Structures are given as C-alpha cells and as structure tokens.
Amino acid sequence: MKKMLQFSLLAVLVLSILSACGSNNNNNASPAASPDAPASSKAAESEAPSSAPAEKKDVTIKVFQFKVEIAEALQKMADAYEQETGVHVEIETHGGGEDYSALLKATLAAGEEPEIFNSSGWSGFDPYVDRAVDLSNESWAKDLVEASKAQITRDGKLLGMPMNLEAYGFTYNKDLFAKAGITELPQTLDQLEEACKKLQAAGITPFALTSEWWSMGIHTLNMALANQPDPAAFIDEIKAGTKTFKDDPIMKQWIRLVDIMFANGQEKALTTDYNTQVAEFAAGKYAMIQHGNWIQGMVDEITPNMNLGMMPVPLLDVPQVFTGVPNNWIVNNKSAHPDEAKAFLNWMVTSETGKKFITTDFKFVPALNSIAPNPDAVGKIAGDFATFSQAHPEQVKGWHWDRFPDGITQQWGTAMQEYLGKHSTSDELLGKLDKAVADIVKR
Structure with missing residues (x-):
C-alpha cells in the first residue's frame, strides 16, 4: 500500500475516533x-x-x-x-x-x-x-x-x-509493565529483549502466543512485508522469483523479532488456540499479545476496564503499527x-x-x-493507536498479505508452526516461505 493510501486511512481512523468524542x-x-x-x-x-x-x-x-x-x-x-x-x-x-x-x-x-x-x-x-x-x-x-x-x-x-x-501491533498490559518496572516502551529490538527480561524477573510471561496459522502466517509476516521500501513492488518481485525472502536483509531483522517473541512466550504455545490465547491474556497471565483493536470486545467480557494499550512494534529500530x-x-x-x-x-x-x-x-x-465511531466502545487499544498514529503518521504501515494468491499464507502459517515447535532453523523457515510462493504461483 502506498504511503498516500496509508495516510488517508490513518487520517480517517484517527480523526473519526477523536472527533466522535465531541459529536x-x-x-x-x-x-x-x-x-x-x-x-x-x-x-x-x-x-x-x-x-x-x-x-x-x-x-x-x-x-x-x-x-x-x-x-x-x-x-x-x-x-x-x-x-x-x-x-x-x-x-x-x-x-x-x-x-x-x-x-x-x-x-x-x-x-x-x-x-x-x-x-x-x-x-x-x-x-x-x-x-x-x-x-x-x-x-x-x-x-x-x-x-x-x-x-x-x-x-x-x-x-x-x-x-x-483495524490496526495491530503488540497490545500490552500497562499494569504488568509497571509491575516489572518498565517505564518506557521499547524503541529497538535490544530494548524489547531487555523489557522481556524485566518481565521474566518479575514472574510475568512476556508474550501470549498462539499456534494459529493465520496469526503467524499473516500478521506476524506482514511486519516484514510492510517494512519494505515499496511493499507492492517487493511482493511482485517475490512472486516473479527475482527476489527471495531468504536473501532479504529486512527478513533477517524480522527473524530476530520472531525469536524474541517465541523465546518469551508461554510453554504450551504450540497447542494454544486463538480464543484461549486472548482469554488468558485478558485474565492477566501475559504482558503482550500480537493482536489489535479487534480483541477489545473479547477482553472486555473477561476483564472490563483492563488497563491496555497498543505498543508499536520496534522492528528495524523504528516502532510501528499496522492498519487496514x-x-x-x-x-x-x-x-x-x-x-x-x-x-x-x-x-x-x-x-x-x-x-x-x-x-x-x-x-x-x-x-x-x-x-462516527463510539469512542467509549472502541476502547483503550484503538485509543492508544489513535494517539500514536496522530503523532507519528510515518510509522503507520499497511496490510499486504492479500497481495499474494490464496494458499500461500496457509503454507506460511505451517512453516511458522514448525519454527515455533523448533522443528526447523531460521534459514529453513525463510526457504519454506519462498517455496510456498513458488509452489502456488507456478500453478
């Protein structure tokens, strides 16, 4: 998605939430x-x-x-x-x-x-x-x-x-961050890793993970796609076979982000479905979850008025959120x-x-x-997104997974599940991402 489209979508999302407060x-x-x-x-x-x-x-x-x-x-x-x-x-x-x-x-x-x-x-x-x-x-x-x-x-x-x-990044529990002594949100992957250490030291599991293919094969991978200088052009080259994930430097940084998440999640992540993941996060068991404002209603049913926010993802040392x-x-x-x-x-x-x-x-x-949106209903996750995106519009990225033919993201999800289960190396993971594209495009 080109920047102008991102900014148009962003402007409506931010202004509609904020203007609705006084309408x-x-x-x-x-x-x-x-x-x-x-x-x-x-x-x-x-x-x-x-x-x-x-x-x-x-x-x-x-x-x-x-x-x-x-x-x-x-x-x-x-x-x-x-x-x-x-x-x-x-x-x-x-x-x-x-x-x-x-x-x-x-x-x-x-x-x-x-x-x-x-x-x-x-x-x-x-x-x-x-x-x-x-x-x-x-x-x-x-x-x-x-x-x-x-x-x-x-x-x-x-x-x-x-x-x-909708928008997503890392939805986080502000109270658990405070309990662990985290006073500022991580701006780099090094700082994210350090925040995870502080949470662990306080007896708090940093990430609520899930084995759902769509969460890992779509939302997680989109973090790398959206960070390409021209995501649409990059995807066209991947589909044409003139570029590969395995040789892309941004994918190398993305692997480090994934490794931090997977190393700091719950023990039974490989058998945790989406509903369980959100429910346990809403119960206060974990500090962060890779989902966006769409989970607000589910969280509210379990823990009303939970002190949540949307934490920008510090990939490439530039915190960002993703909307579409x-x-x-x-x-x-x-x-x-x-x-x-x-x-x-x-x-x-x-x-x-x-x-x-x-x-x-x-x-x-x-x-x-x-x-006009109801600001009381959209909740704290969307509210945090609005605040961040209004201040940093250049750090709002788009959604790009649907630029690939159907079937590819499902294979990506399977490859991510194998990596979560430690059945493949990072190089093998990137190779499988490339193979999924080649297999589907050849058809």
Whole structure:
C-alpha cells in the first residue's frame, strides 16, 4: 500500500475516533434501545427511505462470515432486522482456529450459495470476482473511506462493502509493565529483549502466543512485508522469483523479532488456540499479545476496564503499527436472494439500529465517513493507536498479505508452526516461505 493510501486511512481512523468524542451523534447520546427489541415507529419514520427495505415475509438470507469476535452481536443484529422487516437472516460463523477460506470454498463447491460472505481484498478476492454483485451505486458507496476502496474494486466497480478499519501491533498490559518496572516502551529490538527480561524477573510471561496459522502466517509476516521500501513492488518481485525472502536483509531483522517473541512466550504455545490465547491474556497471565483493536470486545467480557494499550512494534529500530481493512461483505449473485442481501447491508450502515450495532456492539471503527465511531466502545487499544498514529503518521504501515494468491499464507502459517515447535532453523523457515510462493504461483 502506498504511503498516500496509508495516510488517508490513518487520517480517517484517527480523526473519526477523536472527533466522535465531541459529536452529538446517536452513538454518544442517551443509551440505545436493546438490540433485541423492535425499533420504534418514530425511529423508523426518522430514517432515510433508503434505509428501510421493503418488507418481505418468508425470505431467508444466509450470511457466511469469519469474524468470531462479533458472532453473538451479529446474531442479535440479524434478529433485530427480522423484527423490523420480516426477513430472516441466518448467520454461520467460521473463524478463530478454522480455515475460513477453505471452508468457504468447500461450501461453494458443494453448491451451497450464501447470500453474503466475507472475503479479503486484492488477490484474496480474485476467486470470488465472478460471484460479486456490483455495489457501486448503493447509497452508502459514496461515503466509504477512500483508502478502503481499491482493495475490493475491479474495473472501476465496487464489488464489496469494506467491513471496518483495524490496526495491530503488540497490545500490552500497562499494569504488568509497571509491575516489572518498565517505564518506557521499547524503541529497538535490544530494548524489547531487555523489557522481556524485566518481565521474566518479575514472574510475568512476556508474550501470549498462539499456534494459529493465520496469526503467524499473516500478521506476524506482514511486519516484514510492510517494512519494505515499496511493499507492492517487493511482493511482485517475490512472486516473479527475482527476489527471495531468504536473501532479504529486512527478513533477517524480522527473524530476530520472531525469536524474541517465541523465546518469551508461554510453554504450551504450540497447542494454544486463538480464543484461549486472548482469554488468558485478558485474565492477566501475559504482558503482550500480537493482536489489535479487534480483541477489545473479547477482553472486555473477561476483564472490563483492563488497563491496555497498543505498543508499536520496534522492528528495524523504528516502532510501528499496522492498519487496514480486515475483510469485506460480498453479495453473492449466484444466491437465491441477492436483492434482499443488498437491502440488509444497506440497512446495516444507514439505519440507526444498524449503525449502533457497528459502533457499539461490534466495537468497530467504521469504514464509512457517514458513521462516527463510539469512542467509549472502541476502547483503550484503538485509543492508544489513535494517539500514536496522530503523532507519528510515518510509522503507520499497511496490510499486504492479500497481495499474494490464496494458499500461500496457509503454507506460511505451517512453516511458522514448525519454527515455533523448533522443528526447523531460521534459514529453513525463510526457504519454506519462498517455496510456498513458488509452489502456488507456478500453478
């Protein structure tokens, strides 16, 4: 992602969080009605006509989605939509420890066609282009954050609705850092290593690790990709075989970062799934976790008001965070009810009920300028990100893993699992990263 796109996305994320604090929007006014209760007739009358889909009985639209963090809230949103419109929305969630992409492909191959499904952008979206309904003329399309559009646009057509904006680095427990006597965040890998020693000396395990392939094969590896002078050009060269991970100097520094993390994690990291990892971090067992603002809701359920922050990752001795669009809502043109699916998405981002779910229940930073985030809901992780990124915009990097064809990141995840389990050397790890690209691109 080029710097201008990064800064555009950053500006919206930071300014929307901060400006929402003083706005008089519905998200920050008196408490909203319960999502399980029907919207009042008065509220319905106040909405724009485009947000009130025509009532259709005996219709079911199926949503096949991956974001486990919002599964319960999304079901409540679906129930609220049915109460308002009579249209039943069936939610099927696959994520966390499951390979969502593989399950989606298997579902479609079996002839099942959900009305709405999730897809990443860039190359990750390529397998679904022929199924995607053009959403360019939907009322909400003009309100999308500019930098969120390119990853889901083909031939000038907007083929999905960006789900939200997210950022990650190392989410950390400020109280545990204070207990270990860490008064300043690490600015270099040497300082990160020293901070881990202080935590260990205080009886605190520094990192909550997971063996999930997507966490290591996507988010961890993206730290190296994003630090290339021109990530898109570097990735094109890797795919073309004119450059390799094994010979790249930035990858050598990245290996040291990975080694620090893996050497300072919990003993059973290789058998720790995502839900367990987040739950144990939320219980105060570990000082840092490599996730972003998407875990805020899960943490809040276990330990409300936990004293958290987002720590920039000190790779290449320049602390940085990483931001982008995690996924998109795709309307399936091969499904039975694509028009009803479009109506549901339209309601989601234009009705007051839908916007309340997005900002307060999902705890999302919206990808639409027309929806102001709820600063109380997005939490301390996103708040710390906003503070850092406003002060250091040049240290905010993009998300680049979806520039590779599907299948590569899964193999990267497997290679990372082997390295975590000490079944390969660092050189062998980098070689396997290269081989994964070569194997998939040759197909």
